[in-house]
């Protein structure tokens with residue numbers, strides 16, 4: 324179940340679970356009381372950053388509140404400039420989204436419209452499993468979905484993806500999530516370089532780098548390099564929801580050639596950036612201490628979980644993000660339900676890869692709690 328389906332789930336909404344528990348969780352963290360309980364479950368299911376945002380981001384929001392009755396143009400323009408500066412690009416290379424989800428949505432809509440105007444077919448070529456918003460936004464637009472299963476080692480089958488694009492009569496939108504959600508694995512630049520670096524009228528790449536700031540593996544190089552070289556058939560999406568911990572404020576962005584950005588922008592909601600989100604994002608970009616803290620905390624959390632998984636003999640994929648994909652002994656749905664009964668909300672299975680579960684890395688303290696429960700499960704033969 325993705326986040327959208329999860330929130331629509333009538334039983335959860337009827338029990339008031341979703342919103343109340345999210346609210347209570349933040350209260351619980353403020354009081355440093357993070358033992359999992361019914362009232363304060365461990366939320367390790369949606370790849371959020373449970374450190375909470377940078378104190379400087381909070382201050383920036385408070386400072387901006389008295390002028391938040393105005394439209395957000397100034398804050399939005401400043402954010403645009405700051406992101407452009409980060410990559411040594413112009414603000415014409417940047418499109419701000421209401422979360423990177425909106426950038427993905429607008430890109431898909433722009434391309435579907437382009438195919439319609441040209442009178443040609445359009446398909447989305449997407450690995451399976453991967454983050455499914457490109458697919459969800461494609462479906463209502465009548466875009467054909469072509470799913471290419473991951474290889475046995477959980478890496479992308481780039482050859483088959485490329486074949487699917489070259490065999491298609493029309494425009495292929497290729498979605499590449501790097502690192503991939505749910506595996507947290509990186510696809511090395513050396514493997515992407517040849518295909519992604521090729522300008523073509525029939526192929527457009529959406530490279531989703533939502534977790535890039537967590538990556539330390541040197542084989543990863545951002546696809547923003549292709550934008551810098553002037554390539555027009557791709558957009559790279561980034562977000563403030565992950566390392567910057569601003570998921571609830573909805574700020575993300577796309578980086579692409581100016582022509583591509585102006586085409587995407589036509590499909591965005593006008594005034595899509597709220598003032599609080601913009602000023603928090605500006606402050607977060609500048610707060611290098613917080614960024615380093617967020618990265619370090621995630622690395623510690625990952626080590627805690629990897630150690631426990633190794634001790635109980637559960638295989639895991641090499642994570643370069645704020646979540647980890649690991650094997651479960653037995654049925655994943657049962658494991659997930661038992662974890663929920665123990666007030667630990669873990670991710671889920673991602674068919675067609677079965678027997679594996681995605682676990683979000685919370686704070687180190689939260690992961691110590693998770694490990695206690697995991698080890699109890701192992702003793703009972705549940706994990």
Ligand SMILES: Cc1ncc(COP(=O)(O)O)c(C=O)c1O
Nearest residue numbers: 422423424454504533562564575
């Ligand atoms: C790979 C990936 N891309 C994009 C998003 C959405 O991010 P945003 O909050 O910026 O819309 C997520 C959210 O979990 C994600 O995992």
